[in-house]
Amino acid sequence: MPICEMCGKETAKVSRTKIEGGVIEACSKCASYGEVLPEPKKARPIPSFSVRVETLAFEDAVVLDYSKRVKVARERQKLDFKTLAAKMSVKEQLLHRIEQGRLVPDFQFARKIERALGIKLIEKVEEPL
Ligand SMILES: [Zn+2]
Known part of the structure; x- marks a missing residue:
């Protein structure tokens, strides 16, 4: 289980949350005090064929x-x-x-x-x- 960096509780899901100038992994309750950031996009390799x-x-x-x-x-x-x-x-x-x-x-x-x-x-x- 991930742990909320704000309240220290184990939670089903943490969200990257911008709060007080920093970015932490916060549970849904704590995340409501800050600004939830979108999930970082995974870089997908572009097939070389389509590039050509x-x-x-x-x-x-x-x-x-x-x-x-x-x-x-x-x-x-x-x-x-x-x-x-x-x-x-x-x-x-x-x-x-x-x-x-x-x-x-x-x-x-x-x-x-x-x-x-x-x-x-x-x-x-x-x-x-
Ligand atoms: Zn929390």
Whole structure:
């Protein structure tokens, strides 16, 4: 239980309260004597992807026909799903869904497929700013 810095009592919740020129953690009763400050905002890391979208006209994106490219490359190399999944250490089901076009791989996964099959799945596309 947090302890109120003003009255010293244990309380369910303390609020950062500006009181007599200082900021203390106060229970709801004591907080009413001062000015309750808003909770400090947690800094959220901005995904680097969205930052790049805002600053570049050309952006890497997973190609639209990714499912076809994966299927063609896999069949050309005579790899079955099981072998390819083992090679990439991913779930076989994921590869099925990608070839069926039911799952768009994220960049990390697309890069993994690119390396495993020696194909390109990520290309630069024009993004509106
Ligand atoms: Zn108190």
